[in-house]
Amino acid sequence: xxxxxxxxxxxxxxxxxxxxxxxVAELEKDAKETMQLEGELLHSLTEQLRMKAVGLLTELExxxxxxxxxxxxxxxxxxxxxxxxxxITSLWMLEKEHELTHEYFQSFFEExxxxxxxxxxxxxxxxxxxxxxxxxxxxxxxxxxxxxxxPFMEAxxxxxxxxxxxxxxxxx
Numbered sequence: 001x002x003x004x005x006x007x008x009x010x011x012x013x014x015x016x017x018x019x020x021x022x023x024v025a026e027l028e029k030d031a032k033e034t035m036q037l038e039g040e041l042l043h044s045l046t047e048q049l050r051m052k053a054v055g056l057l058t059e060l061e062x063x064x065x066x067x068x069x070x071x072x073x074x075x076x077x078x079x080x081x082x083x084x085x086x087x088i089t090s091l092w093m094l095e096k097e098h099e100l101t102h103e104y105f106q107s108f109f110e111e112x113x114x115x116x117x118x119x120x121x122x123x124x125x126x127x128x129x130x131x132x133x134x135x136x137x138x139x140x141x142x143x144x145x146x147x148x149x150x151p152f153m154e155a156x157x158x159x160x161x162x163x164x165x166x167x168x169x170x171x172x
Contacts, residue, residue: 009071010153016063017142023056024142028135031128043116046124050112053131057105060138064098075152094148097141104134 030052034045072095111127 006153006156020059020142024135024138027052027056028132031131035128046112094145101134101137104130104137108134
């Protein structure tokens with residue numbers, strides 16, 4: 001992976017994670033507030049929760065597609081050595097976390113549909129807990145990516161910086 005490409009990927013990963021973390025924090029806050037509501041306000045805010053969850057899921061899908069089609073293959077190719085097994089194993093684990101998070105979002109949407117069909121606030125805690133679990137998984141996933149991928153990328157960028165420093169010889 002050339003230095004410019006690595007730099008762009010590093011910046012994109014950081015920027016997208018900042019946006020996603022902000023979306024997760026807002027969704028978690030709203031989900032917790034929804035637990036305190038009843039009646040029409042509850043119905044209105046659960047629909048807003050659904051829209052925000054769909055928005056977060058859409059951003060996550062966009063982010064995941066970029067990782068799967070661009071970032072992960074580049075990192076895998078770059079670290080495709082016996083010493084690179086750690087990054088390849090980490091990438092596989094990150095993919096599995098994507099799948100688990102998606103399952104919790106789906107469960108939230110299904111619970112929310114049942115809640116709105118039955119108009120029973122008694123089902124709300126289960127739906128909100130699924131959403132909060134999905135949010136926690138997203139947060140942990142983003143943190144795992146940052147702890148796993150960024151150090152590899154940063155080390156590569158530092159190495160490239162060192163290798164690009166002109167060496168001058170001093171003759172005595």
